[in-house]
Amino acid sequence: MNCDKQINSTFETFFRDVPMQKDVQITIVGKVFKPNKRKVLALNIALDEYLRLVKWYLQFNSTSKKFLHENGYELARKYFDLNTALIQTARDKAIEILKSFNELKKRGTVKSKKPILKRISIRFDKRCYSFSKTTNVLTPYWLTLSLNRRERISLPIIFGERQKQRIEDAFNGVWSFIIVEMVKRNGEWYAHFILTKTVEFTDKPETVIAIDRGEVNLAVAVAISKKNPEKPMKGQFWRGSEIKRIRGLYHHIRRNLQRKGRIGKVKELRGKERRKVNQMLHIIANQIVAYAKQFSKPIIVMENLNGIRRNFKKSKKLNRRFHSLPFRKLQAYIEYKANLEGIEVRYLTKEETKNTSKTCHRCGYVARVKGRLFKCPKCGMEYNRDLNACINIAYALTRRMGWGSCESPEPADVTEGVKPQANAGSPIRKGGVVHLRLYLRCLRAA
Ligand SMILES: [Zn+2]
Structure with missing residues (x-):
């Protein structure tokens, strides 16, 4: 293998397409605290009007902002009693709704011809809301909304402890406010504040953390330090058995209900x-990000899972159990949460992903894998199969960054170098009884 050439070309790609910074968003939910009747009435009227407007825009059946603006804006101003900024956010919402509907239709998951809209939240952008901190004793946080051409209302907002911290950070300039979504749920009003900030990623990562889905485990993680890339560190598994169990159980319940023709109930259970x-995925993603944070200057690398479903076509049962293990969703959560902590997430290219599970991470030999152990016929290494694949993913990135040499890594010591440890149990333990009860109830209801 021409070592230098490979390193140089991959080295360049790594630095050429690296975004050194990224905008991240969070949503902070506050509750409208005991608003008076007049304000509630004004909000309710605005909500009805807004819903009507979004439905009206949907009738154009267009996802073009320009088209909707040219053909709809003046009429909308005439027919709907809403602030002009709200008329525009309603248009944007209609576009989003139509886009995601079209997407679902393409995948064949919806049967209706047009999107059916029952509920909506009102989106206020900077032109039609202000949020300030006052000395009011009830709550210091007051949100002022412009609903229509005449009416402005001020609402007291309360937050939970953690949310309050984030809002305080926002007032101190750590986050900036973008949008407020006013949501009505069970007769109560909530303000969803969407905040943004730009995070800077380190240009000199020191630890590569690879996260992979396993054949046996939901997720596997391993760390490679720049100082000693030959020695993989702290292999860890997340079994995801609770998720598997829940999916299996619900699958079973749904099948029974389906046979009995209880389609509505089936949907509800879904x-x-x-x-x-x-x-559960959120909990696991949090644990994985915490895992990454223990190392100095971490960068996370994962396999690009597009097209993965084609990879295994075994029995139907296996498909349901494994494949539907929602690792892709977990990846999205990990990326989001890691970015919030300033940790960059990279994905392997298709080429790099090839054979990660079949390659011996020590000598590079591509072998057939059977069972839970990876046994290398060339160098004799025996290794946990999921962990071996995960190390290969990490090495793909370290190669790209030009860490270490091209020589085969030192024999990794399984007992010393990597101590596979299960995570501290599944996040939710008491589920069993509850689910059994649910199961029985559903059967009886059917
Ligand atoms: Zn080997």
């Missing part, structure tokens, strides 16, 4: 399942 799984 939402429930998704929320439970997402909650």
